[in-house]
Amino acid sequence: MWKHDTWVKPYLKQYKFLLATVLFLGVLTTFCGGALMFTSGYTIDKSATRPYNILMIYPAILLTRAFGIGRPTFKYIERLRSHNWVLRVTSNLRTRLYQTVEQDAAFFSEKYQSGNILGLLSEDIDHLQNLYLRTVFPTVVGILLVVIITIGIGYFDWWFGLFILLLLLIEVLWAPLLSTSIEAARRERQKTLKDQLYTELTDNILGANDWVLSGRKADFQKTTQTTINQLNASKLISKKFGWQRDFYLQLVLGVIFLVLIVFTNLHFTSTQAQANYVAAFVLAIAPVDETIIPISQGFEEYPMYRDSVKRLNQLHPTPQKLPPQQQLAPADFQTLTIQNLQFEYDATTPVLVRNFNQTIQRGEKLALIGPSGSGKTTLLQLINGDLAPQKGAVLVNQINVRALQNNRQQLFAFLNQQPFLFNTSILNNVRLGNENKSDQQVRDAIAAVKMQDLVESLPQGYDTSVQEAGARFSGGEQQRLSLARILLQDAPIVLLDEPTVGLDPITEHDLLQTIFTVLQDKTIIWVTHHLQGINHVDQVIFWNQGQIEMAGNPQHLYQTNAHFQELYRMDQGIIH
Structure with missing residues (x-):
């Protein structure tokens, strides 16, 4: 030893x-x-x-x-x-x-x-x-x-x-x-x-x-x-x-x-x-x-x-075999291309992503819907470069995303279902998205996510402690503060990993409305488990066992696809 x-x-x-x-x-x-x-x-x-x-x-x-x-x-x-x-x-x-x-x-x-x-x-x-x-x-x-x-x-x-x-x-x-x-x-x-x-x-x-x-x-x-x-x-x-x-x-x-x-x-x-x-x-x-x-x-x-x-001594990080690193300015981002992507954790696990292809233009909104365990979150990790695929590649402006890891934070923002709020002030928690922003810019971001009135009504205002893990605020309010972080980060690509899980339908509806309003100029890839708010996206992909079962514009699918119509009615609680 x-x-x-x-x-x-x-x-x-x-x-x-x-x-x-x-x-x-x-x-x-x-x-x-x-x-x-x-x-x-x-x-x-x-x-x-x-x-x-x-x-x-x-x-x-x-x-x-x-x-x-x-x-x-x-x-x-x-x-x-x-x-x-x-x-x-x-x-x-x-x-x-x-x-x-x-x-x-x-x-x-x-x-x-x-x-x-x-x-x-x-x-x-x-x-x-x-x-x-x-x-x-x-x-x-x-x-x-x-x-x-x-x-x-x-x-x-x-x-x-x-x-x-x-x-x-x-x-x-x-x-x-x-x-x-x-x-x-x-x-x-x-x-x-x-x-x-x-x-x-x-x-x-x-x-x-x-x-x-x-x-x-x-x-x-x-x-x-x-x-x-x-x-x-x-x-x-x-x-x-x-x-x-x-x-x-x-x-x-x-x-x-x-x-x-x-x-x-x-x-x-x-x-x-x-x-x-x-x-x-x-x-x-x-x-x-x-x-x-x-x-x-x-x-x-x-x-x-x-x-x-x-x-x-047995604690070894997973080796990161990154290609030579390149730089890409956020303003220069135009397309995100997924080419023949395939991924499995090891030989004993099922293939979570199988021959996946997709091209997303700047400003487009894509929803990825599928059952739990189908590999949706894994796909997000592949997109931002956390994981390396066995086959295929994720390209940002035709540059492999694995070659952009040094400035990944400038290109990708991430909002998951359980964002963490630290036991410090509201200002400090939101400023985590960009430490160089002024207090006024932080307040503007909080106002954009419709939290200004609530925050200013607190005795200590923006200096109020959110308490451990954000315990002072509800789930929807925690998500809004985390969304304010993303606004400060100002990355062109935003990855949403089921950010409304656990919220009641009204809170979920309002939060989705806010997300897609304040991020209207961003490219969004949204992982979700149902069709609530699906009208906000340009494309929707139904994903199961690593493969695409159905894809297209949600409005077009609703008009032409009987299976999509049935799923939409079930999701809305309208069952005939």
Whole structure:
């Protein structure tokens, strides 16, 4: 996994000097802590001998003050630098993750459930952050300290040095590996339960209205309770194991203290001057516990980090094989040509678009009608270049649309059945269509979609927050605000993907009237599921199983085609 990793190792190299500074500061912090205890112990021992002059212990007092100031200072700087390092790395990771999601937007919802997407966005990057803070940094600092302590004691006696090394390796190596082996399966289980909980909660929240309307509030609350109980029980077992492990690690540190007492009594008791160092050596080891004991916790969480790294490394956007890019000014657009188009997602799925041909002139309005799952939305994605066909091409002024992706936003505007409004002001939401437009131009667009009176009647007017997902407004009002975005975008081609789904007939009629009025000079391709408002378009295509069943001018079809007449009467509720 780590051999082919592209989410952790590159940033270790990119910020290696900052990382080295963090590790050095970490060692320096613990060194100052040990030196503080060393000088304090020496001062206590030396003072107990009642020196005839304060100057005999004054240097030790100064060093105690210096190390006492240095320890929190270096620790504070180390925290600043380490978090600066981690925030830089995670900022790059999040940017990369969001870009990957954005590049693969057309397929992402098909690859992952909503809950898994939330887990990917919220959990995995945090796990990588903790990988550095809880595992990488403490482990490297701990190993460096073990080397320093072993060399320091080995300078006086290598046998004692090796013995202390073995005891310290229990703290920094054996205990972490044992913790990992014991906790690995449990942590894997917790990760699985948490991912499952994300999926269940997302599913329940999205369907909350249906739970309430069905009168099953209690079942709604109980749905995730089993998973939550299992997760909490597993976490409690992990906590108890952690408490027991830390207790035994403290006992090992106690053994190290005893060994150092024996060591100092053998080497520093031949004279009174040497005896002053007994407490100094023993106390110097005390601050090490806060550095090396957390290593075991970081190691036992490794399975979660490993799973996150693995999942992120498996996250690859669908390769975009774009031809050399060209530029086309929106004002120069004249024709949109669809030539022998054929598309299927893979060999196991049915062909959604089959040998489709159509030429649409600037300003023309085309309606595409067909049953759900017949490939209408897929055709829109092919038209604007989100998807690449297996055969055929979509041409804008005889230029392949795949060669116009760099200025696609200037050529295509899109209004779907669930446009998203962000939790900010009305002005900001509409200005999303074109950030360069002035406040007055935004207000003019809102007025054009017949929302001016409603907006100006609100207490804060155009600065009113639309609330999360546009909750302040009805479905029809949300669509009108999204339509205002399109007016600001001012693209010559507008793609409408069933924008009136879920609206009542009167609201649907009024919205369609507004859409085709304010977009009268635009080229429109409108995907719909019925014939409401069909009189607004120049051409209508009845689409089924990737093929055209019927096509023509709606007025002409109504006069000459009995099947169209029957469909129109059924759609209007006029059945004979």
